[in-house]
Amino acid sequence: MSWPxxxxxxxxxAKGFELTxxxxxxxxxxSIIVGIVVSMVRxxxxxxxxxxxxxxxxxxxxxxxxxxxxxxxxxxxxxxxxLGAELSGIIGLIFLGGSYMxxxxxxxxxxxxxxxxxxxxAIGLSRxxxxxxVIFPQGFSKSVPALAANIIFLIKETSIFTVIAIPELTxxxxxxxxxxxxxxxxxFVLVVAYAIILIPLSVILTYLEKRVRYGTxxx
Amino acid sequence: xxxxxxxxxxxxxxxxxLLGGLWVTIKIAFTxxxxxLVLGVLLGVLRxxxxxxxxxxxxxxxxxxxxxxxxxxxFLFYYILPRQxxxxxxxxxxxxxxxxxxxxxxxxxxxxxxxISxxxxxxxxxxAIGLSRxxxxxxxxxxxxxxxxxxxxxxxxxxxxxTTSILMLISVMDVINIGQQVIEANNHTYPNGVFxxxxxxFLFYFLIDYPLSWWARRLEKKGLERENG
Numbered sequence: 001m002s003w004p005x006x007x008x009x010x011x012x013x014a015k016g017f018e019l020t021x022x023x024x025x026x027x028x029x030x031s032i033i034v035g036i037v038v039s040m041v042r043x044x045x046x047x048x049x050x051x052x053x054x055x056x057x058x059x060x061x062x063x064x065x066x067x068x069x070x071x072x073x074x075x076x077x078x079x080x081x082x083l084g085a086e087l088s089g090i091i092g093l094i095f096l097g098g099s100y101m102x103x104x105x106x107x108x109x110x111x112x113x114x115x116x117x118x119x120x121x122a123i124g125l126s127r128x129x130x131x132x133x134v135i136f137p138q139g140f141s142k143s144v145p146a147l148a149a150n151i152i153f154l155i156k157e158t159s160i161f162t163v164i165a166i167p168e169l170t171x172x173x174x175x176x177x178x179x180x181x182x183x184x185x186x187x188f189v190l191v192v193a194y195a196i197i198l199i200p201l202s203v204i205l206t207y208l209e210k211r212v213r214y215g216t217x218x219x
Numbered sequence: 220x221x222x223x224x225x226x227x228x229x230x231x232x233x234x235x236x237l238l239g240g241l242w243v244t245i246k247i248a249f250t251x252x253x254x255x256l257v258l259g260v261l262l263g264v265l266r267x268x269x270x271x272x273x274x275x276x277x278x279x280x281x282x283x284x285x286x287x288x289x290x291x292x293x294f295l296f297y298y299i300l301p302r303q304x305x306x307x308x309x310x311x312x313x314x315x316x317x318x319x320x321x322x323x324x325x326x327x328x329x330x331x332x333x334x335i336s337x338x339x340x341x342x343x344x345x346x347a348i349g350l351s352r353x354x355x356x357x358x359x360x361x362x363x364x365x366x367x368x369x370x371x372x373x374x375x376x377x378x379x380x381x382t383t384s385i386l387m388l389i390s391v392m393d394v395i396n397i398g399q400q401v402i403e404a405n406n407h408t409y410p411n412g413v414f415x416x417x418x419x420x421f422l423f424y425f426l427i428d429y430p431l432s433w434w435a436r437r438l439e440k441k442g443l444e445r446e447n448g
Contacts, residue, residue: 058425058429058432059425061377061428061432062377062381062424062425062428062429062432063381063421063424063425063428064381064382064383064384064385064424065381065384066384066385066387066395067395067417067420067421067424068421070395070417071417071418071421074413074417075413075414075417075418078224078410078411078413078414079414110443111443152285156288156289157288159288159290159291160290160385162290162388163385163387163388170288170290170291173291173294174294177298183294183298183299183302184299184302184303187291187294187295187298187299190291191287191291191295194286194287194288194291195286195287198286199282199286202282202285202286
């Protein structure tokens, strides 16, 4: 392990770090929006859209991001749709993340005890009121740990962007290793960089899980 | 026209080769799951013990494997094992090894979570009738934790299968690597082949993972019904 080599590589890693953060941010934001829309469509059982949402969730959750990216980046140009690498990456991440977020929200909504929903109906709430005053307030707090876990998952998934040569963190490290054969140094910086992003999030996740567990079990 | 490219799959032994690649993918996924789940259950049980040092060490192990993306884990072992420890493994076995360690880490957390979710009175009743710690785990906690953790375990399996897609990065001859070879070899006759080859690989992954996640979902639903009526 040689420190000068690490120091020299830091400006390049800084760029990769920035790009990873930026792509994660856009991807997570897009995923949450898609997730909310899809979970609403499922909650209100809107005809046709409801079935489409289910198909989307199943396809997105049961295929790897890598092959989704290959499809967007290499196969779409064949049918005349040319996306750049970064745009393919963002679309791929939102396509994947949207279904995970939707499942997170739906999980929270479904976790609201039936007695709550039935009580709401009994006092004459409309379907909209039931969602607004009973299911959302309880459901959102129940879905928070799942959402936090998804955020960590999606940030880690950006490492797969390396296969379509987006110069994020992992790609930066692999490029440097390919050029200078100093795997120890570059892998070390790479792991530290991910740790800087993910350890605080992981700590927050553990805390949130405890809070929700406390709300459910009381211990 | 894109649809004329579908013949690329039927040309020569292309389809058989893709299936061969798929078999490599499946073999690595299931071997690493088998080893990883066993190790994970063991570590999960150990993590419910009172010993602080043991819990701390296992927690670090879990956090390391959870924080570092799988692609990076793969490269860490790919570069460091042979260069630092002079320990050379063929790419397939290296991948199985890394995945097993990763599965064990994730599984240990699932098992621990399920064990501490078994109602406290069950554990106390067990102690009251004089069960030893081994008997308590063997007859009370693990059987009840099993049904709690099964959906999460199946979901972990689907994740492992999906994650095998990154094995092409360390030149394992998996279904994606074979797919790329097929695309390149037939690029001249079938310029649209890329669409169909990646399409069929997409479908392969879906056909393996969908039944598993359907099963997990059904079990989860049953669990919810038991809880909420």
